[in-house]
Amino acid sequence: MEAYLVAMLVFAGFYALMALGLNVIWGLTGMVNLGLVGFFGLGAYASALLTTKAGLPMPLGWLSGATIAAIAGGIMALIVARLRGDYLAIVTLGFAEVIRLVASNEIWLTNGTDGISGIPGPWRGYVSPQQFNLIFLGIVWTAVAVGFYFLSRASHSPFGRVLRAIREDEDIAAVAGKPVLWFKVRAFVTGAAVLGAAGALYAHYNAFIAPESFAPLLTIYIVLALTAGGVGSMRGAIVGAIFLITLIEGTRFIAAEIPGVTPVQKAALREGAIALTLILLLRFRPQGLIPEKTRTKA
Structure with missing residues (x-):
């Protein structure tokens, strides 16, 4: 049970990083991005290929994954x-599917649907699996802390205030003399870099990646996490990720204890419980668990 809980906390860290990246693009700037799993996959494949085939050390692989995604x-x-x-949502969703299809078909590069295995992890093979999980738990949540610190400062800086102005009405921001396109590009680059870093870390934790690891469902999970936590709030992104992981995994144990139902019925009840919880949360707390707060000068 302890190993399971640590693994879930590691995945909560991945979700938190992805939610932070999405929050810059969608929460602050207002650009709907349904292709975030594509940037996540780019970071994962870039780091995996550079460390397994080019022999780069892992930290450089992680940095390269973030850079390529950016x-x-x-x-x-x-x-x-x-x-x-809707047009923006469709195009970004198509981008993610293109990345997945390329990973499935370019066998010379990605090994196709067989995936890439043997991706190195920090001290994997020299420590026990339990110790490896704890080491990676520290790495992932250190990355979350660093990302939270810098993105929180950016969100309350003049840069973040311009992004919020673009989110509310980009025409007015343009009239005020702000280069809207340049700020959108910077927001997308920043968010994609965080998503790519999350993917790179995931590849080295899991030791194996394949195209099916980057299905659109992951994007839906992160959107739900940010919505539940509070769109526009960096703290909300992290809390929402932890809340979603707890909800998904907690209902698994609850469903297993229900007597007199088949496994298929248990799965349906579990999905219904997750959906009902999220609906109730958004009904009574539409601003999320930790709403966005903006700083204004007196």
Whole structure:
């Protein structure tokens, strides 16, 4: 049970990092991004390939994963920055599917649907699995703490205030003399870098990645985590990620204790309980568990 709880906390850290990245793009800037799993996958594949085939040390692999995802984010931002609403959501969702299809079909590079195995982890093989989980728990949550610190400062800086202005009405922000496109690109690059870093860490924790690891369902989970925690709130992104992991895994144990139902019925009840909890939360707490707070000068 202890190993299971530690593993869930590690995955909560991955979710928290992804929610922080999404919060910059969607929460602060108002750009709907349904392609975040694509940036997550780019970071994972970049770090995995560079460490297994090019022999780079893991820290450089993690940095490279974040950098490649950031570059892709910048290119994507230039393409979609003038799109809004449903059009933006569709294009970003298509981007994520393109990344997954490329990973499935470019066997020479990604090994296709067989995936990449043997991805190194810090001290894997020299310590017990329990100790490895604890080491990675520290690494992931250190990354979350660093990301939270810098993104929180950025969100309350002039840069963050411009992003909020763009979110509320980008035409007014443009009239005020702000280069809207440039700020959108910077927001996308920042968020994509955090998503790529999360993917790189995931690859080295799991030791194996394959295209099915980056299905659209993961994007839905992160959107739910940020919505539950509080869109626009950095603290809310982290709390929402922990809340979602607790909800998903907690209902697993509750469903297992229900007598007289089949496994299929238990799975359906579990999904219903998750959906009902999220609906009730958004009904009675639409601003999320920790609403966004902005600082204004007196």
